[in-house]
Amino acid sequence: MRGVRILFFAYLFVVLLGIAYVTVLGVAGR
């Protein structure tokens, strides 16, 4: 189940990274 857990957190990481990235773009007014 170790590989499954890595995938779980990889998905969560990608989604949170996307949210943070787009928020930064907006706040920076780009």
Add this chain to the structure above:
Amino acid sequence: MTARQDEYGFLRANALSLAFGGLFLATLVGQALSGVAEVNSQQVVDGLEPLTLLEYVTSSSFGVDVMENWQSEYLQFFLYIFATVWLVQRGSSESKELGTEGTESDEEQEVGRHADADSPSWARAGGLRTALFSRSLGLLMGALFLLTWAASSIAGWAAFNGEQLAERQDAVSWLGYLGEADFWNRSFQNWQSEMLAVGSMAIFSVYLRQRGSPESKPVGAGHHETGRTG
């Protein structure tokens, strides 16, 4: 876990999430490439310099286009996960059996003293931990909906103000943008498609089958049978 499952390597055992993760990245690249091409065709019409791909993918107009779609997907899953606890559809593979509406008993859900050796520790713990873990899937989808919707509003606000300034019109505050038609049009145009898709899945799976798919009833299952998958 059976002996046969242990023989599965990482790729085969995780094929579903790996395949969709790969498709997500490929289609995101497709969105970036087609998006910059569309923006640049307008730049040429307006007599402006074309954007590089890097300039485009670091723009809030790309950001809002990505995030407005993410928010509607997480809204869809959040609503579907919670709605299917309480609402049923006779004959649908997506629904529980009629008469099982609600959060069900601790015995059925294997929580507290009904937990078995394989149960997650938070299913056994009781109290706040079990209450939280019992709703964790829906709560994560709901939290991701709120975060992606907020991010889409911030990037949408920056993109909107960019267009306002280009047209020599006044910029708006973020709160002002939340009252703009642009924000609500972006939200509703994504939401409506999700609601239609969910309703379609619930009702089409009553009379139609997909052999071998867990999203469908077994091919030979009766149309009236609710909640069977295979």
